[in-house]
Amino acid sequence: MPRRDWLGLSSLATMASALLFGLIGLLRLPKAAVLPSPSKKFRVELPQALAQGEAFVPPGRSVAIFRDAEGVYAISTVCTHLGCIVKPTAEGFECPCHGSRFHGDGTVARGPAPRPLPWLRVSVSGSNVLVDEAAVVPQGTKVS
Amino acid sequence: MPQTQQTPDALKEFAANLKHAPRRILETAFRTGPPVTDRARSSFVFGNVFLHIHAVRTHRWSLRWTTTLGLGVATAAAFLITLVTGVMLMFYYKPYPDVAYQSIKDIHFVVPTGRLIRNLHRWAANVMVIAVILHMARAFYTAAYRRPREFNWLVGIALLVVTLGLSFTGYLLPWDQLAYWAITIGANIAQSPREVTDALGITEYFDPGGLQKLLLLGSDDVGAEALIRFYLLHVMLLPLLLAALMAVHFWRIRKDGGLVKPADADAWLAARREQETYPVFTEAPVKTYHLAAIVRGRTPLVGKGPENTVPSMPHLFYAELGVMMLTLLVCLALSIFSDAPLKELANPSLPENPAKAPWYFLGVQELVSYSAFMGGIGIPVIVLLGLGLIPYLDRETEGTGEWFGGPGGWRLVRASLAPGLCVPILIEAFAIRFGWLREWFPDIPQLVVTAVNPATLITLLYAAWSVWCVKRFQSARAGALALFTCFLCGFVVLTTIGVWFRGPNWVFYWSPSDWPKH
Numbered sequence: 001m002p003r004r005d006w007l008g009l010s011s012l013a014t015m016a017s018a019l020l021f022g023l024i025g026l027l028r029l030p031k032a033a034v035l036p037s038p039s040k041k042f043r044v045e046l047p048q049a050l051a052q053g054e055a056f057v058p059p060g061r062s063v064a065i066f067r068d069a070e071g072v073y074a075i076s077t078v079c080t081h082l083g084c085i086v087k088p089t090a091e092g093f094e095c096p097c098h099g100s101r102f103h104g105d106g107t108v109a110r111g112p113a114p115r116p117l118p119w120l121r122v123s124v125s126g127s128n129v130l131v132d133e134a135a136v137v138p139q140g141t142k143v144s
Numbered sequence: 145m146p147q148t149q150q151t152p153d154a155l156k157e158f159a160a161n162l163k164h165a166p167r168r169i170l171e172t173a174f175r176t177g178p179p180v181t182d183r184a185r186s187s188f189v190f191g192n193v194f195l196h197i198h199a200v201r202t203h204r205w206s207l208r209w210t211t212t213l214g215l216g217v218a219t220a221a222a223f224l225i226t227l228v229t230g231v232m233l234m235f236y237y238k239p240y241p242d243v244a245y246q247s248i249k250d251i252h253f254v255v256p257t258g259r260l261i262r263n264l265h266r267w268a269a270n271v272m273v274i275a276v277i278l279h280m281a282r283a284f285y286t287a288a289y290r291r292p293r294e295f296n297w298l299v300g301i302a303l304l305v306v307t308l309g310l311s312f313t314g315y316l317l318p319w320d321q322l323a324y325w326a327i328t329i330g331a332n333i334a335q336s337p338r339e340v341t342d343a344l345g346i347t348e349y350f351d352p353g354g355l356q357k358l359l360l361l362g363s364d365d366v367g368a369e370a371l372i373r374f375y376l377l378h379v380m381l382l383p384l385l386l387a388a389l390m391a392v393h394f395w396r397i398r399k400d401g402g403l404v405k406p407a408d409a410d411a412w413l414a415a416r417r418e419q420e421t422y423p424v425f426t427e428a429p430v431k432t433y434h435l436a437a438i439v440r441g442r443t444p445l446v447g448k449g450p451e452n453t454v455p456s457m458p459h460l461f462y463a464e465l466g467v468m469m470l471t472l473l474v475c476l477a478l479s480i481f482s483d484a485p486l487k488e489l490a491n492p493s494l495p496e497n498p499a500k501a502p503w504y505f506l507g508v509q510e511l512v513s514y515s516a517f518m519g520g521i522g523i524p525v526i527v528l529l530g531l532g533l534i535p536y537l538d539r540e541t542e543g544t545g546e547w548f549g550g551p552g553g554w555r556l557v558r559a560s561l562a563p564g565l566c567v568p569i570l571i572e573a574f575a576i577r578f579g580w581l582r583e584w585f586p587d588i589p590q591l592v593v594t595a596v597n598p599a600t601l602i603t604l605l606y607a608a609w610s611v612w613c614v615k616r617f618q619s620a621r622a623g624a625l626a627l628f629t630c631f632l633c634g635f636v637v638l639t640t641i642g643v644w645f646r647g648p649n650w651v652f653y654w655s656p657s658d659w660p661k662h
Binding site (some may be wrong): 111114 | 222329331332333338339342343356362363364365367368369373492494495496498499512513514515516549568576582586589593594649650651
């Protein structure tokens with residue numbers, strides 16, 4: 001093989017592999033191995049006067065906690081459409097951004113939301129409730 | 145002694161050189177002298193790194209007001225204004241949640257001239273979006289995308305997308321309520337392919353939506369990571385990309401033979417010799433222009449006098465400068481009379497009601513209020529693909545370089561206004577009055593809700609009208625004229641509804657004064 005061809009081929013090959021490996025590194029870079037998110041678990045004390053079917057939203061959290069005869073349950077208030085925070089109302093939940101409505105159990109009543117609001121895992125000790133926003137439980141899971 | 149005799153001479157020469165140094169510095173910087181002859185004007189252009197992207201001579205047709213309306217130059221001027229003011233804002237802006245808000249407040253209320261610079265940045269960005277859309281419409285309606293300019297049309301579409309990306313990332317930086325909820329909604333639109341993967345039950349294995357959101361936010365919620373990413377995009381990655389694409393765009397204009405002109409432009413200009421005639425080649429053409437001035441085309445200007453052209457300096461440059469100054473004037477006037485908004489500090493547990501994006505995204509926001517994936521990703525991608533395909537489907541030559549040129553012409557464009565405006569107004573009115581799918585069939589599968597967005601119907605009806613026009617006029621250009629006009633109308637209608645007729649909970653109101661009190 002002539003020397004110039006060899007030089008050309010080898011420089012092209014090194015460039016291609018450098019670009020390839022650089023690209024792989026670049027693609028891996030923006031996704032951190034550990035996400036810098038705060039803990040999704042929080043503990044909160046339910047108010048004594050919380051009526052049946054009335055939502056308790058802990059300050060700074062996107063969760064509505066309810067208590068009825070069967071026990072305590074928590075429903076996420078992050079709209080499944082585009083992530084706005086839904087407002088608990090007498091009929092269920094309503095989203096201020098694009099008008100999605102949900103029933104009291106989180107199922108979609110109307111609007112563009114593609115999924116029901118997820119129910120979150122709770123554990124109860126006395127009047128304290130531990131909610132894990134990262135753990136979704138089947139709809140209707142109530143803990144006493 | 146010879147040495148002693150030379151000493152005073154060397155000193156004298158030194159003094160003379162010192163005296164002439166300023167003049168010589170200027171002469172070596174601008175080697176051509178004042179641009180008073182054709183030859184000096186040519187070398188003024190090709191001897192200057194910033195100007196030589198222009199040809200040394202410009203066709204008279206390109207200099208007519210109605211050829212371009214100066215829209216491309218206005219877009220570039222608006223970009224230059226945002227570039228300069230943006231760098232100034234970076235002196236004080238701190239991309240960290242809450243601190244960012246305080247720093248914008250400082251820029252607005254404390255920093256001398258800060259408010260004007262921020263207003264200019266914001267208004268120039270708005271002017272740039274308007275100008276880039278109008279510039280695209282101009283290029284389309286004069287059929288400027290045709291051979292050999294097909295690729296430059298694609299570059300232009302990429303520039304449109306990057307411009308919108310710059311606007312969007314810029315809206316997020318103040319970290320006010322508008323910013324926070326715009327990031328949230330934007331990131332969730334990026335996640336919306338999940339609507340499809342969820343419905344198919346494959347999200348666990350294949351989740352492009354979730355990955356897109358994660359890459360945008362760098363975390364699972366909107367916080368410091370997301371802000372720094374959007375900042376990086378806004379001040380570094382997107383401007384670099386825009387500058388590179390602009391360089392290609394401008395360079396291609398010249399390499400593709402200058403601005404588009406009708407085949408009979410020369411005859412047309414010759415018939416109307418009202419402009420003062422300018423003698424071409426006032427001296428022997430030693431080097432009037434480089435070989436680089438030879439462009440591809442049917443009749444390269446080799447061995448011919450460049451008919452109907454004038455020196456770019458001053459004719460083109462002063463026109464461009466005039467448009468730039470006019471753009472600056474418009475931005476400055478808007479900045480003096482209207483302040484850029486700054487809402488309350490971002491509150492992650494209470495969205496604004498209504499949470500509205502900047503005006504040019506409200507058409508898309510209107511569509512995502514029916515289904516996120518189709519309205520936010522599906523239809524916009526289809527529209528962009530359609531725009532990109534135009535020059536490869538329309539291979540005709542009739543009407544190139546003429547306003548509304550081609551079969552059908554202005555009459556077809558005017559006729560297309562009717563379906564263009566009526567279809568989205570009627571479908572929106574129907575959806576507002578009678579609701580959409582889920583209101584009638586509560587148990588309808590999500591995949592149907594996702595796919596059948598009002599925009600899907602609008603697009604299909606537009607496409608049907610366009611196909612009918614292709615058949616009626618036996619011309620792809622006619623179909624493109626119909627479709628492009630329709631989509632412009634659709635954009636205007638949806639944006640208008642989003643801006644003026646949507647209130648709290650995205651409910652329809654005739655006027656903001658009807659909005660319920662909080």
